[in-house]
Amino acid sequence: MTTPSASSELPQHLALVCSQFSRLAARRSDVGVGTVSWRVVATIDRHGPLRLSDIAERERVSRSTATAVIKRLEEEGLVQRETDPSDSRSSLISTTSRASTQLGTWREQLADGVGSLLAPLPAEDLETLERAAEVLARVVDTHDG
Numbered sequence: 001m002t003t004p005s006a007s008s009e010l011p012q013h014l015a016l017v018c019s020q021f022s023r024l025a026a027r028r029s030d031v032g033v034g035t036v037s038w039r040v041v042a043t044i045d046r047h048g049p050l051r052l053s054d055i056a057e058r059e060r061v062s063r064s065t066a067t068a069v070i071k072r073l074e075e076e077g078l079v080q081r082e083t084d085p086s087d088s089r090s091s092l093i094s095t096t097s098r099a100s101t102q103l104g105t106w107r108e109q110l111a112d113g114v115g116s117l118l119a120p121l122p123a124e125d126l127e128t129l130e131r132a133a134e135v136l137a138r139v140v141d142t143h144d145g
Contacts, residue, residue, distance in 0.1 A: 014136075018136070022035070023035075024117070025110055025113060025114045028113035028114060028116070028117065029106075029109045029110040029112065029113030029114065036059065036061065036065070036069055037069060037072065037073060038103070038106045039059060040055060040059060040066075040069050040070070040073065040079075041073065041078055041079070041095060041099050041102070041103055041106075042103060042106075043055065043058055043059065044079060044093060044094060044095050044099075045095045045099065045100065045103055048094070049082070049092035049093060049094040050092065050093055050094075051084065051090055051091070051092060051093070052066055052067060052070060052091070052093060053066075055069075055070065055093065058144065070093055073099075077096055077098045077099075078095065078096055078098055078099040078102060079093050079094065079095055079096065079099060080093070080094055080095075080096055081093055082094065
């Protein structure tokens with residue numbers, strides 16, 4: 001595998017590899033739900049109550065897909081809707097205490113599934129990945145709505 005130049009190929013390479021790694025992690029981790037479900041719960045947990053349109057935008061899914069996911073998560077007791085105090089025609093979707101517990105379980109399962117992939121790496125590579133994860137998290141925090 002070649003290392004892309006920072007100027008032209010790095011953005012495409014990062015996006016592709018991050019996406020592939022995310023799918024690999026999901027396959028290696030038995031979280032018992034689709035990746036969209038746990039990503040949505042994690043997004044709401046991280047950002048606090050969100051409108052359905054905000055969830056769809058953040059997750060890059062259609063509004064109808066977001067609606068279906070939220071409906072399923074409501075039925076499972078993981079999210080709840082409340083009237084948006086700034087717009088009574090809209091709802092804010094928040095996580096429940098059950099979601100916090102389930103999110104912890106999902107994170108443990110992901111750590112187990114991905115941990116076995118990372119464990120054989122040399123300490124220097126693990127430190128590099130840790131630093132890269134911090135940089136990517138900062139980029140996401142700065143530009144994710």
